[in-house]
Amino acid sequence: MVPSYSAKLYVTTDKTALAEEQPLPEALRRTSLSTRVLCFLALGRPDFDDHWKSLQSDQAFETIRSRSCSILASTITTATVLLATSVVFVSTASPVSYFDYTSPAPYCLLFISLMLAMMAILTSGSSMIRWLHTDRQWTQEQLKLGGYFVFSYLLSIVTPIFFVAWSLHCFIFAMLIAGFCSHSTIYLIVTALWLVMYVVNIGTILMQSMWKYTAL
Template sequence: MTHSYRPFQHAWLDKKTSAKEQPLPEALRSTSLLMRVLCFLALGRPNLDDHWKSLQSEQAFETVRTRLCDILGSTITAASILAISSVFVSTASPVSYFGYTSSIPYYPIFISLMFAIFAMLTSGSSMIRWLHTDRHWTQEQLKQGGYFVWSYLLSMVTPMFFVVWSLNCFVFAMLIAGFSSQSVICRALTALGLVTYIVNVGKILIEAMRKYAT
């Protein structure tokens, strides 16, 4: 009979804890520049204030967990596409004027494939970690600061880091192949693609800097 009351006791304790919001621990207040950048890349904010608030209730924590799992799932999809593309372009080129299998662009393609595989592995492990993590346990571990905070943030950032590098290596290889082409049209299209890529990356960086400043 006593077991039937345990869910009600846990629910009552959770409501009582949520009603009294815990302040941000001292270990999470003073952060270095590297930690602030890592927080921004992982959580979209240069500090842990908002994330700590999300740990105060189950509903907010589930929202954060769902969002991060969606991001990690998208990262796995992007890494899979990059890996397939890298394997595909490692075969012989169907046209003579776009030689992406020559020795110079082949190395960035191979590096892109490695980064894509690393991204899939780290995304999968991070997703498993988030699916099985517990709010109260996470809260207690974050209070201590130190190694767990770094590991906690890196588990979110590392997959995206690998995907970005994989994409850049793949683009770099295609640019080398395009500008090395004997076809004027191919070189012109490559130049147009490079300009488009730079503009989009610049817009992303400017938006990120504005968000970091606010």
């Protein structure tokens, strides 16, 4: 009786493993350009092959969930800092006359940065709640449907990062405009150096991203 029970247990376990190793759904094989770009931004690859394989086991799914929640937590922290900084700049006058960030253009950008930071916090929080309360089977079933559900899945990862990135850019642009409008030579030089470093860093990031996208 013991060998028979062991054989049945082995067969059952083997069938379960085979059932879990599902092939990539048709809805995830043929994707549009926009979906591939979103997939690259959210998952680091322009396709779902590796991500779908990681959904075949509970341990791999827990790794994905932990990494996503960690990214969202970092996004919330960054957005909170940007929100607090923007609130200070929007609600207070410039302490020096040669760095006036209360002029219309910088003030508008600071206000936009504030709003984007708030949206980043809200979207990050809602996405984190979604990740904490989802499971592997439900995620698989949603991705199999394709279309809107795939976009929703990818946007839950990309949108918070998008908002916090543009909040940071708006804050930087506001400081650059205020610096270039300054009557102080030192502020003009510092602002010019800041602009050069900003352009170099953004250009490097974009070139690396494009190279990685074309290499995959």
